[in-house]
Amino acid sequence: MSDNYEALIPARIAFNEQGVPLSAVFGDVYHPQWGALEQAARVFLHGNRLPERWRAKETFTVCETGFGLGNNFLALWQAWRGDPCRSKRLHVIAFEAHPFTREDLRSVLMNSVPEPERALASQLIDAWPPLLPGLHQLEFEGGKLTLTLAFGTVARLARQASACVDAFFLDGFAPKVNPDMWTRALFGQLVRMANAGATVATWCCTGEVRRGLRDAGFLVSKVPGHGGKREITVATLRPGMGRQCSPCPPQDDVLVIGGGLAGAGVAYALATRGHDVTVMDPVFAQGLGASHQGHIAAAITPVISRDDDIRARLSRAGVARALHRWQGLGGEARPLRCGTIELVPDSANAAIRRESLERLRFPGDWVRWMDGAEASERAGTRVDSGGLWFADGQRAQPQALIEALLSHSRIRCMVGEASSLRRDNAIGWVAMDSRGNALASAGQVVVANAARAVDLLSVVPGIAPRPKFEAMYRLAGQVSVYSETHVESPRVVLAGDGYCLPAQHASFVGGSTYLLDAETCEVTPEGHAEINKKVAGLLNVIPSRLARSSQSGDGWAGWRAAVADRLPVIGHIDEAPGLWLACAYGSRGLSWASLAGDIIGATLNQEPLPLERELLRSISPR
Structure with a gap:
């Protein structure tokens, strides 16, 4: 397992005797009894002088060190959308080591927040990502509001995040139960991301936290608290520190x-x-x-690796962005979210994959193991082995x-x-x-x-x-197109040695070939024969049936460019x-x-x- 990998452990719902949501991990409440939204307004918005500071700006960015149930985000969102002088865009980056599942988030928020925040909470819940480690970027208000969720420990992810921050909400659990949220190393990372004049607000007022912020470069003050909290901490980055940057003007072509x-x-x-x-x-x-003329279908599918390596993490992020960005397109441009089954016929390799799933602890609604019977039912065709089921697998029509x-x-x-x-x-x-x-x-x-x-x-x-x-080098490759007259296509992306895609307009695609140092890129009978063997193995048919279902010119060929x-x-x-x-x-x-x-x-x-x-x-x- 990679030294950088951290399995994500979701939060569990719990409440104290007063009915306030409680972290079972840290034994501390998510917000005071007098109210989460009121705390957000009085401590975090008022403490950072919002909404005044975002007015007439092109963009404004907030960083929150503990997302929790999202109440601070909802209060911020409502204050921003209700301000006619708001910044044109608002960006939020929030860290959370133990995120809630979508179902748990819904059960708490929809029974606790009032309108109009409840309508915003519904949008947040609908957009909530699968509980996978790393960054997840969500968009609201037509893309004018973004929320970048960093799932994992703040000690690691604060070093990995890139942002230009104007205001910080320090909202971790109390230092005595969650000291990692209040370290000087973390405060140093916040300064790395801070714009000139960046501000901080937090309910925490311990001397150690105030000294840590001061040593990191903030001018620190105590101001009156609320609801039984005598004082809270606010701070401003010292003059001469922070990024002196402005976004590229939208009119820049x-x-x-x-x-x-x-x-x-x-x-x-x-x-x-x-x-x-x-x-x-x-x-x-x-x-x-x-x-891509004639390229009627292609697959978008994530991958996993035993140690969640760079390629697997990039693939996961790329597929998530494609799903988020392109599902709003119309007609045939919108990819079909049909899911992918990656068949693993070799028993030794299957054991490795199943062990990897146990160690990675990815959520089952994103990837899980399917035995042969379930895979056959899901695919709509008999397969001889089990494999990995990726719910986010998609079939796209490139042209x-x-x-x-x-x-x-x-x-x-x-x-x-x-x-x-x-x-x-x-x-x-x-x-x-x-x-x-x-x-x-x-x-x-x-x-x-x-x-x-x-x-x-x-x-x-x-x-x-x-x-x-x-x-960089080039590879030629082709795919084959088959008619469903002789062979029925799967209902999912079926992958393994080659791949086979769900049909559209009674035709389906199988692939593919990889030719290094090719002088030309074209559909060939040899390419068809190679692909026929791969697809026949996936669909449990003899290659000759596929040959009858495809003519020599039925396919598409293109170049791929790659580096080592x-x-x-x-x-x-x-x-x-x-x-x-x-x-x-x-x-x-x-x-x-x-x-x-x-x-x-x-x-x-x-x-x-992202x-x-x-x-x-x-x-x-x-």
């Missing part, structure tokens, strides 16, 4: 080079944040979704998805191929064709054209060598301000596309980032 899944995912995430985006690709001469993403009103698509980029201090970046003619310009540019990104970056002056990125560690390359080029990369997605373009867009968009707009810092480092251009 962006050029995205590449009109496939990578480019479309980035463009859509930026457009939803108010940026005007130009997407450039020569393939647009054949239509918006031409990069329809790309067309929908690129149809956003703030996105303009143009036919063209950039051969070079140059920095212009007046306008940002200029993309030029092979003759040196300017094609398009923008304040920010995102290079998202797969393996061609290496050549494009190589001609940008002043860029340092990046060995991993420059060693098979992780995507996403992030900014430090020595070239305004230049970003989003490429090397390999065979998981659908898993990374939305996540990459939100990483770039959140960084540009000074929002809390990934831990160690994960961001693992995918940064290098």
Whole structure:
């Protein structure tokens, strides 16, 4: 098991004799008897001088060290939405070592909070994520309010979080029962995230806590308390400390080079944040979704590993962002959340997988083991082994998805191929064709054209060598399309050695092949034969039945770009301000596309980032 892994232990509902929610782990109440919302208003909002401090600002960020039942968040949300002079956007990042399940959260909140907070609580409960360790980003108010939940111990996750914070709600359990929430190391991490002038409010008034805040860099005061609490603590970051930063203006336009899944995912995430985006690709001469024309279906599926490694955590985050971002799309662009069964026919490997599930302790509503009988019933076809059931597995239609993403009103698509980029201090970046003619310009540019990104970056002056990125390679691959006339498709994504997807319009997709050093990328009879064997094994049919169900031209072929560690390359080029990369997605373009867009968009707009810092480092251009 990785040294960094922490199994998540959910909170359990308990109440004291007065009926106040109580932590069974720490033996302390979640809020005073005189009321959670009143405490939020009097201690945390008033103590941080809210709502006055967010007024007329583009964005405002709050960090809470103990989310608990979410009462402080609900009070903050209600105060913000009720203020006509509120900031345009509000971001909240909150830590919670022992989160409640959705059912327990509902049972407490819906019976304790009054209207109008109850209506907000209902939205929070509906959006509540599965109890998986790491960061979970939720959106409300059309994306103008974000809540980034950090599930795990604050001692570890405070080091991993990235945010530009204006106000802190220190709301952990009492220092005597939960000292990790009040350490000087934690206060140091808060200062790392703090904007200039950041404030702190907390009910805790012990001398040790006040001295810790002071030593970290805050000017600390005691002010009158409420409800029997004589004093509370407030603080302001010392002058000269904190980030002197402002978000990238929404009107700052962006050029995205590449009109496939990578480019479309980035463009859509930026457009939803108010940026005007130009997407450039020569393939647009054949239509918006031409990069995946004929690619009728593909899978979006998370993975797990024994030690919850980097790739597994990135996959989990990417699938969650895709589910969150794309389920609101209409028609065939909306992925089908059908679930995935990853078959594990080998008994030794099955034992390892089941042991991993026990050690990881992931919630059963996200992943669990299915025996062969249950897997067969769920899939709608007989399978010979058990496997892992991922409830969030999805079937997407890439061409329809790309067309929908690129149809956003703030996105303009143009036919063209950039051969070079140059920095212009007046306008940002200029993309030029092979003759040196300017094609398009923008304040920010995102290079998202797969393996061609290496050549494009190589001609940008002043860029340092990046060995991993420059060693990017291409793989050709194909999928096959089958008619249900002879073979019935599964009702889920069925994976193992190859994969098979649920049908749409009486046809279904199976895959796939991987050809390194291929000179061409095309559908071939040899590719069909290889895929037929894989799909036949999954569906328990003879390959000849699949051969009768597919014609030689029924399929799709495309290139994949990857680097040695098979992780995507996403992030900014430090020595070239305004230049970003989003490429090397390999065979998981659908898993990374939305996540990459939100990483770039959140960084540009000074929002809390949706990934831990160690994960961001693992995918940064290098």
